[in-house]
Amino acid sequence: MKIYKNKNLSEFTSFKIGGNTKYFIEIENLKDVEKFLKMNLDDKIFILGGGTNVLINDFDGIILKPKFEEIENLKDGILKIGSSVLVSELLEYAINLGYQGLEWAGGLPGTVGGAIEGGVGCFGGEFKNLILEVEAINLKTKEYRIFKKEECEFEYRNSFFRKNSGWLIISCKLIFNPGHNIEDLRKIAEEKIKYRKEKHPLEYPNAGSVFKNYPFDIASKRVKELALEKNKVKNDPFPVIPMAFLISEAGLKGKRIGDAQISEKHSNFIINLGKARFEDVYNLIEFTKKTLEDKFEISPEVEIRIIHNR
Numbered sequence: 001m002k003i004y005k006n007k008n009l010s011e012f013t014s015f016k017i018g019g020n021t022k023y024f025i026e027i028e029n030l031k032d033v034e035k036f037l038k039m040n041l042d043d044k045i046f047i048l049g050g051g052t053n054v055l056i057n058d059f060d061g062i063i064l065k066p067k068f069e070e071i072e073n074l075k076d077g078i079l080k081i082g083s084s085v086l087v088s089e090l091l092e093y094a095i096n097l098g099y100q101g102l103e104w105a106g107g108l109p110g111t112v113g114g115a116i117e118g119g120v121g122c123f124g125g126e127f128k129n130l131i132l133e134v135e136a137i138n139l140k141t142k143e144y145r146i147f148k149k150e151e152c153e154f155e156y157r158n159s160f161f162r163k164n165s166g167w168l169i170i171s172c173k174l175i176f177n178p179g180h181n182i183e184d185l186r187k188i189a190e191e192k193i194k195y196r197k198e199k200h201p202l203e204y205p206n207a208g209s210v211f212k213n214y215p216f217d218i219a220s221k222r223v224k225e226l227a228l229e230k231n232k233v234k235n236d237p238f239p240v241i242p243m244a245f246l247i248s249e250a251g252l253k254g255k256r257i258g259d260a261q262i263s264e265k266h267s268n269f270i271i272n273l274g275k276a277r278f279e280d281v282y283n284l285i286e287f288t289k290k291t292l293e294d295k296f297e298i299s300p301e302v303e304i305r306i307i308h309n310r
Contacts, residue, residue, distance in 0.1 A: 001025065001027050001036060002025070004025075005023060005024075007024035008020050009021055009048075009056050011062065012048060012065070013051040013052075013054055014053075014064075014169070014208075014270055015054070015055060015276075017272060018278075019057040019058030019278060021058070021059040022060050022061055023041070024062075024063045025064050026067060027064065027066050028067045028068070033137060033170070035302050037138075039171075043060075044061035045063075046307050047064050047113075047168055048063050048065050049066075049083070049110060049111040049114035049117075050086065050110040050111040052114070052207060053110060053114065053207050053305060054207060054304060054305045054307060055282065055285075055305070055306045057278040057282075057308035057309070058308065059307055059309065064081060064139075064168070066113070066168065066170075067084050068083050068084045068085075068170055069082050069111055070161075070171070071089075071090070071093055074173070076178050077176050077177065078174070078175050078176075079093075079099075080171055080173050082112070082170070082171050083113030083168075083170055083172065084112070084113060085112045086112075087102075087110055087111065087115055087120075088107075088109070089104070090102065090300070091105055091108075094185075095186050097176075097178070098180045099179075099183070099185075100185060101174075101176040102125070102176070103125075103188035104123040104125025104192060105189075106189035106190060106192030106193040106196075107196035107197070112172065112199070116128075116131070116152070116159060116161060116172060117161040118162060119154050119162070121237065123192060128159075129141065130174040130175060131154075132148075132173040132175050133146050133148055134146070134152055134161075134169060135169070136170060137145075137167070137168050157212050157303055184289060191218075199265070200265065201264075201265040205272040206270065206272065207270070208304065209243070209268045209269065209304075210243075210270050210285060210303060211243040211245070211288075211290075211300045211302055211303055212301045212302075213242050213245075214240060214241045214298055215239070215240055215241075216239035216240055217239070218295040223246070223299050224241075225295045227245070230245070243300065244266055244268040244269075246296060246298070247268060248267045250288075250295050250296070252288055253267045255287070256284075257280045257283050257287065258276055258280030259275040259280055260284045262284065270273065270285065279295075
């Protein structure tokens with residue numbers, strides 16, 4: 001276990017934005033978890049995975065950085081994965097075994113723990129569909145628990161772990177479909193990677209999609225009609241209206257506050273042009289929300305995690 005005080009967090013986020021935290025603590029195994037729990041620090045805690053979907057400012061508490069990076073092949077089709085393993089690393093490992101089930105995640109950033117916590121999915125695939133069980137411990141009550149898939153309470157870009165942030169995900173067991181051609185699997189994954197490079201502003205620091213796509217069923221009549229007229233309703237995995245479409249229709253592409261800008265390439269991305277601060281991105285998110293609320297009578301939900309002292 002490594003403990004740092006007043007550590008700057010910008011190097012740990014894909015936005016390249018971050019204030020200072022009171023404590024930054026790295027843990028690598030269950031012995032480190034036990035040591036951490038015995039410290040009885042009465043501070044708020046945020047568990048930082050890959051830092052690919054967060055916007056962080058100064059944090060008067062503990063940033064806990066787990067480094068659970070083991071991958072274990074238990075039996076045909078079943079892998080035990082540490083929560084800190086990158087999704088890209090897991091995908092490559094599974095493909096090399098001929099395991100089908102994660103190709104849709106080609107180019108997806110972040111860690112396995114983050115994918116579980118955020119209920120990640122794209123291109124019709126959902127990470128939750130691979131889950132057998134999740135190993136986790138509550139950092140406040142010290143309860144250790146194995147969650148079955150149904151106990152993870154997966155929802156659209158949500159889970160039990162996002163709604164109950166005191167739980168540290170240690171590992172998970174995933175089930176794949178074995179016996180597939182490695183090159184066929186790799187081709188599918190590479191197609192997704194190519195799509196992301198073409199459609200997403202990966203040349204700039206960003207945190208992925210800022211807002212969750214809007215459920216068609218709860219959209220205002222005007223928005224439903226507009227989306228149907230422009231053929232912009234998609235299944236993700238149920239009927240939704242892409243937020244990139246609504247942000248673009250609101251005339252916000254290229255909107256800039258400081259060095260934070262709504263991407264011209266994909267308008268549900270906010271990019272850091274070089275010197276963006278937390279306040280720039282935060283204010284741009286709030287401006288976008290207010291604009292969409294006023295123009296379309298909808299209530300956009302932010303997908304990225306915003307961590308600060310407010």
